[in-house]
Ligand SMILES: [Zn+2]
């Protein structure tokens with residue numbers, strides 16, 4: 035559903051811009067998802083080898099282990115063939131899904147990060163950055179996944195809070211005079227300790243610095259050192275130093291020239307250095323170390339301690355910080371322009387709060403571990419000459435070592451982090467490093483839409499690479515969309531069983547209904563509470579559109595020639611409802627355009643929905659029936675002309691949200707001879723401000739209120755639907771004239787058989803309806819049910835009184851007055867004055883009943 039939301043939002047904007055005459059390119063494509071793909075292909079190999087296992091988490095773990103074993107046995111080439119096969123299938127599925135959702139992308143430009151041309155761009159970037167010294171190779175502490183067998187970057191570490199322990203271990207002095215206690219959460223790493231460190235300002239340990247300790251269990255002699263990094267508040271104020279298995283300890287080892295002993299290997303097994311614990315799994319070794327320390331009386335105490343455990347984003351295995359030789363990218367220099375362009379507003383991030391989050395991250399960036407010990411991906415374009423130690427970087431294998439002329443060269447087997455290649459997307463997809471027409475035309479891109487989860491993985495890195503290699507921003511706007519949650523705002527997850535499959539739900543309710551339900555809930559900066567009920571209402575909306583179309587088509591068939599939407603007559607020649615619907619149409623067009631400009635998908639969808647269902651279907655079509663049934667052909671024609679013109683415009687306005695139904699109906703409207711091949715190429719309605727007239731809205735609302743009031747009174751008096759009844763109206767001259775001019779409409783829509791205007795208020799009459807602009811009663815012989823009428827009036831009265839009290843309270847509230855927009859305050863004042871009049875009338879009515 036997250037992808038469906040993202041693609042719906044992108045598609046709405048693409049269609050909208052395209053219909054506004056812009057040269058729009060939506061370039062689709064996929065990345066090769068190195069670690070995820072390798073994991074899934076391995077699992078599939080394992081599943082084929084062990085098909086008898088009952089599917090579930092434990093079977094998956096077994097399949098992955100078996101698949102990994104078989105991968106290594108079959109070799110790189112054969113395994114990569116399987117990955118390509120999987121990619122072909124999966125890529126096809128993604129494309130079919132996007133087509134089903136109506137994504138209007140340019141499939142002729144479909145790109146994949148491992149296409150030959152794209153791979154060339156990846157190599158080019160690596161070579162250039164290496165030659166500039168921005169890529170280097172070195173042995174550092176990295177986050178290692180023992181299950182996946184690869185290093186991962188800091189961003190791929192998922193930190194989980196778990197219950198754990200803090201163990202206090204006693205390290206005796208070499209000369210036998212006492213000991214120092216250290217606290218640790220990972221006791222097995224003590225086997226790799228090469229020092230104990232204290233803060234130089236810590237009085238407790240002043241005399242200990244420089245002395246020697248005996249490492250328990252292994253009996254190695256290690257020094258006590260002083261380092262500012264040590265926090266005297268943590269544990270005992272003395273900490274063990276394990277340079278090969280902790281990044282901070284590693285830094286300390288550089289400062290103090292300490293040896294770095296690796297006691298845990300890449301499969302999370304204890305090494306030779308671990309002495310008697312060699313060959314044990316790290317967690318098994320932890321148990322044994324604790325047991326041995328306890329037996330030797332060296333375990334001082336144990337405390338419960340919540341741990342932040344780093345786990346693998348892909349397989350959830352607990353990561354191990356390991357000393358490992360990897361490739362890194364220097365980030366600080368690359369980050370500078372990426373900070374500047376966002377600070378200067380050359381890239382606008384929406385919603386605004388993500389701007390700060392972005393800047394905080396980029397300002398505190400660390401070097402990026404870009405090598406992965408995987409097979410599926412871009413091989414790092416490096417060769418080694420083992421004879422002389424020369425490192426060669428380039429697009430192709432050099433024929434011989436330039437230093438010693440040796441011909442035996444060893445290629446680097448590691449691949450690049452997938453995000454390394456994805457970072458080049460905005461220009462590599464357009465033909466870079468070539469100077470292509472596409473690159474010149476479409477770089478910088480205008481817009482990038484993504485979820486917050488990949489803002490750093492992808493968004494930030496695209497900005498850095500764009501600035502570095504194109505010397506310009508990759509895109510001008512970066513919009514972060516929300517998450518799709520279930521109706522109770524719970525995250526959708528397989529274990530909760532509340533996952534909704536977008537294809538299933540589109541199959542059931544129609545793509546347009548799902549797209550519309552997503553769009554109308556997509557307020558920037560908030561997550562979406564998605565429910566099937568919602569989708570059902572928008573399927574009903576699609577039906578409403580369809581039925582409106584059928585009514586219009588039926589009338590077009592009956593009418594003479596020339597009823598296509600070919601422009602509307604002069605305003606002076608139009609009925610009130612015509613001028614009103616055109617005013618509403620242009621106002622809606624203005625609101626939709628403004629909303630989409632600000633990524634207010636919710637607002638835009640809401641506006642077009644209320645216009646179509648409320649203004650157009652409920653009122654305009656009903657009002658137009660009078661004229662459509664007229665004797666005179668020119669009256670019918672004039673009515674049809676406005677009706678079809680507005681309908682055509684409404685379809686175009688709806689089209690970005692509901693592309694399927696609008697395309698179908700637009701063709702039908704033009705009798706399969708539309709002016710253009712597709713509604714997607716037609717113009718999006720631009721507001722004509724001259725057509726927008728708020729007076730029309732207020733006039734129309736008088737008629738609407740009158741019709742609704744009469745319908746309610748008839749309902750209360752239980753007037754049979756087929757009986758029409760006369761009404762009496764009290765109103766001032768202006769309102770009276772308006773009603774007189776539209777007498778027929780009122781009579782027809784409210785089932786009224788005659789309108790009489792009276793000179794005095796109707797407040798003394800039971801069952802009268804009062805509004806600020808008129809009073810109305812329905813003349814109906816049947817006896818009024820005074821009891822029921824009293825209940826109704828009392829209810830009305832109570833409602834109005836509470837509204838009045840509310841309004842008074844707000845108007846007396848200084849804080850509210852200072853903060854609320856002037857329009858709101860003014861509206862509230864007006865309403866309070868109205869209520870005063872209405873309350874009087876209602877009270878008089880109630881008195882008359884008694
Ligand atoms: Zn893993």
Ligand SMILES: [Zn+2]
Pocket residue numbers: 419420421422423424435436437438439440
């Ligand atoms: Zn050499």
